[in-house]
Amino acid sequence: MKSKWCAGVLALALLAGCKSSTPKDPLLDLAARESLVQGKALLGKQKYAQARKYFQHAFEAEPNSSAGREGLLLAADTLYLEGGNTSLIQAEAKYRDFQNRFPTSDRAPYVQFQVARSLVGRMERPDRDQSVAQKALESLRDLSRLYPTSEYAAQAQEEVKKVRENLAEHEFMVGRFYLRYGLPAAAVKRLEYLLTSYPEYDHQDKVLYHLGKAYGQQGEKEKAQAQYDKLRTDFPKSPFVAKVKAG
Numbered sequence: 551m552k553s554k555w556c557a558g559v560l561a562l563a564l565l566a567g568c569k570s571s572t573p574k575d576p577l578l579d580l581a582a583r584e585s586l587v588q589g590k591a592l593l594g595k596q597k598y599a600q601a602r603k604y605f606q607h608a609f610e611a612e613p614n615s616s617a618g619r620e621g622l623l624l625a626a627d628t629l630y631l632e633g634g635n636t637s638l639i640q641a642e643a644k645y646r647d648f649q650n651r652f653p654t655s656d657r658a659p660y661v662q663f664q665v666a667r668s669l670v671g672r673m674e675r676p677d678r679d680q681s682v683a684q685k686a687l688e689s690l691r692d693l694s695r696l697y698p699t700s701e702y703a704a705q706a707q708e709e710v711k712k713v714r715e716n717l718a719e720h721e722f723m724v725g726r727f728y729l730r731y732g733l734p735a736a737a738v739k740r741l742e743y744l745l746t747s748y749p750e751y752d753h754q755d756k757v758l759y760h761l762g763k764a765y766g767q768q769g770e771k772e773k774a775q776a777q778y779d780k781l782r783t784d785f786p787k788s789p790f791v792a793k794v795k796a797g
Contacts (some may be wrong), residue, residue: 582608582617589624598628613651622648623657630664635672642668659700662693670709676719683720687713711750718748726760734767755781755788762794 577585589604605628608621626644629637645665649658669686690706690713697703725740741761744751751757762777778794785791 577603577607580604580607580611582612582615582621585611586617586621586624589621593624593628596631598632602628619648619652619655619657622651623661626664630668630671633671638668638671659693659697659702662689662696663702663706666690666693666706666709670713673713673716676716677723680717680720683713683716687717714748714750715752718744718751719753721748722751722753722757722760725757725764729760729764729767732767734764737761737764738768755785755790758785759788759790759793 580588585604585608589601589608592601592604602625605621605625609618609625612618613622622644626641626648629641629644632641642665645661645668648655648661649665652658655661666686666689669682669689673683673686674680687710690710693700693706694703721740721744725737725744728734728737728740738761741757741764744757745754745761758777758781762774762781765771765774765777781788781794782791
């Protein structure tokens, strides 16, 4: 019996020794403001993953303080700065978390801008699915609607141009695909939609050329000629003018 008691005491002593030998993470002793300072130092060195630990601790330590709010926002910023689809998805989630927790924050316009930019960064090439691009455009429009006088609303216009150009190019590629595979009616519909919906598109000359071809394949020579005439008039130096003459 005595030997069992001694063995139990020894086991407890060993367990206590193991616990005492486990080093405590010094991060846990930092106040939110102190954690922010160290995180910002790491952020300045572009050590985003390390900095994020300090920002996250600042938020978890004091979630409703100004330091905690700043920590959450900076944690999202580190993910955005890392880039790549996975980090951008996580960044968007953190920015939206900030929006949900602090809807009246004076940083709200910036956060909405960053939500949109996180989506823009994940936008697919024009020959791929454009659902993320559509979401990005909606987020940018929300920024202009909710915070029209914000400095970020003005900056968002450049992002809008980028997204719309991508969406317009997607429409062109779909229209050209239909034309290539003998579906001129579908091509006409898509290309006409492009010209109507994206009048600022930078490559309207190639749209007019392919639209003319689509009308030609349908036997609508007058409509085809009208597109070619507009191409010559509006874009006389376009390489597609020569293609019309060669055709």
